[in-house]
Amino acid sequence: MTDARLRHGRGSLAFSFFTQGATFALLVTRIPAIQDRYGISDGLLPAFLAAVPVLAGVSSVLTEKLAARVGPAAVLRWAQPVVLLALLAVGAGSGLGWAALALGLFGLSVGSLDASMNMLGVSLQRAYGRSIMLGFHAAYSLGGIAGASLAWVGAHWHLPLFTSYLPVVAVLLPAALVGSRWYTDGADGKPGESATPAGSPQPTAAQGIAFRLLLPLCLVMTFAYIGDSTVSNWSAKYLQDVLHSSEELATVPYNAYMVTTLLGRAVGDLGVRRFGAALVVRCGAVLAALGFAVVAAAPGAWTGMAGFTVLGLGLSVVVPQTFAAAGRLFPGASDAAVARLNVFNYVGFLVGSPLVGALGDAWTYRGAMLVPMVLVLVTVVYATSFGARPAGYGGGHEQPRTVDVG
Secondary structure, X not given: OOHHHHHHHHHHHHHHHHHHHHHHHHHHOOHHHHHHHHOXXXXXXXXXXXHHHHHHHHHHHHHHHHHHHHOHHHHHHHHHHHHHHHHHHHOOOOOHHHHHHHHHHHHHHHHHHHHHHHHHXXXXXXXXXXXXXXXXXXXXXXHHHHHHHHHHHHHHOOOOXXXXXXXXXXXXXXXXXXXXXXXXXOOOOOOOOXXXXXXXXXXXXXXXXXXXXXXXXXXXXXXXXXXXXXXXXHHHHHHHHHOOOOHHHHOHHHHHHHHXXXXXXXXHHHHHXXXXXXXXXXXXXXXXXXXXXXXXXXXXXXXXXXXXXXXXXXXXXXXXXHHHHHHHHOOOOHHHHHHHHHHHHHHHHHHHHHHHHHHHHHOOHHHHHHHHHHHHHHHHHHHHHHHOOOOOOOOOOOOOOOOOOO
């Protein structure tokens, strides 16, 4: 594969991550507007929201089989447009039935999208022979900031959901379709082809994944998303109700968290190349736990915001390196490993918010913040998995091939 083809593949995949970050942010930040549009009651809303990650998890499992037949690039090529169209559909209809259909389509397609994007990212990192995975997730964070900002504009000007979503989809959809021409997984072949020819199963995809080896990474992924969902769902309420901030100030922590997540991912690959993935993940977990501790003990709003800001730096490195570690553990079945690991993204998302809410109601919200702190700290114990290799695969560092493509 030529250097130019790898560069184009890396750029097009980064744009895909950016697009997905913006799309997801536009959905989750407008949930109150979606609830109002479709008349979804407070009692029914959790069921609608839970259905999205549940369907995404099912789709991620199915993507493992589909990618083995046609390649992850082909899956991503159709999944991204469907996600964008599902977002548009969320803003276009009326009635509970339409809401269920649109959100269901979003969940099914986003599971395939997340899995196939990370499959390609892991494969491209292998082709480069050095850490580039955090850069893709930095693009996702940047997209999330852009999407949340656009959502704020729509809410501020009281724009209908369809009016808010249409310009974004009109720009991103054709750009994503054009960019998909250069998707590649780092194999020696045409852009968009899998390392395994279409129709030929990966030689070890079905038998080559020992769950006991993957389990530590699954737990790390779950704990990381419990921490992430705690910030996204509870930071504003915590600042306003526990630390007695103003309503305007309560909106700041999540934005600060997103910015520091972007910064951490933007420089994280350099840290991995210099110090190794295991050390970077350990430091990230300790920093995230420190952030939760500061939040739990904060005497006022500004200290609480500082804690959420530190959290972003700490958690930013964990998820991308978890996907990369799965690819190193199972080099002959990396697509299958990533698809299975991706399911625990949604497990953490499902568990995190209800867990903190239940603990906050039964105990205190300060005490509830200590639970994700402890769970994130468990990552330090499992960090050895981030440098592990299966028997017979290389030495201390992943260097199957090194390509100088910048």
